Amino acid sequence: VLRQRPQAYANIRGSENYSDIYGLMLFYQTRHGVIVAIEATGLPIYTESCKKPIFALHIHEGGACTGNVNDPFSDAKTHYNPNNCPHPYHAGDMPPLFGANGRAFSVFLTDRLTVREIVGRTAIIHLHPDDFHTQPAGNAGEKIACGVIKAVR
Numbered sequence: 606v607l608r609q610r611p612q613a614y615a616n617i618r619g620s621e622n623y624s625d626i627y628g629l630m631l632f633y634q635t636r637h638g639v640i641v642a643i644e645a646t647g648l649p650i651y652t653e654s655c656k657k658p659i660f661a662l663h664i665h666e667g668g669a670c671t672g673n674v675n676d677p678f679s680d681a682k683t684h685y686n687p688n689n690c691p692h693p694y695h696a697g698d699m700p701p702l703f704g705a706n707g708r709a710f711s712v713f714l715t716d717r718l719t720v721r722e723i724v725g726r727t728a729i730i731h732l733h734p735d736d737f738h739t740q741p742a743g744n745a746g747e748k749i750a751c752g753v754i755k756a757v758r
Contacts, residue, residue, distance in 0.1 A: 659704065727754065
């Protein structure tokens, strides 16, 4: 499947404070769900050996990577959650990204959403891992990178 053309993508860019972050997220619709592939570079690096970086990854309901001084991606709004489920069962809750010397790569399958319903929404990387418990958004901290999900034409 990954050799085929994806149905959607998001070019992910860091906020002003995390301007080194660049990433690409690809979405492939299959009969079993959506295969999501993401690669990111320029992520924060932590030197403490027992505290390697983990970043939350979510699909948010908003359609823009704009905001204000306090939250540069506030227009991304909250987690995509069309069924009004409690956290961590939002359709937009994704597995965490494990940082490796400023880079991350992940591929996974989800049946919580379809490519069609997320086009026009945003992909967000948060500074901290999602605790998969705290309501409503997992205490994942600052939004450090964002990309609008676009259909491949």
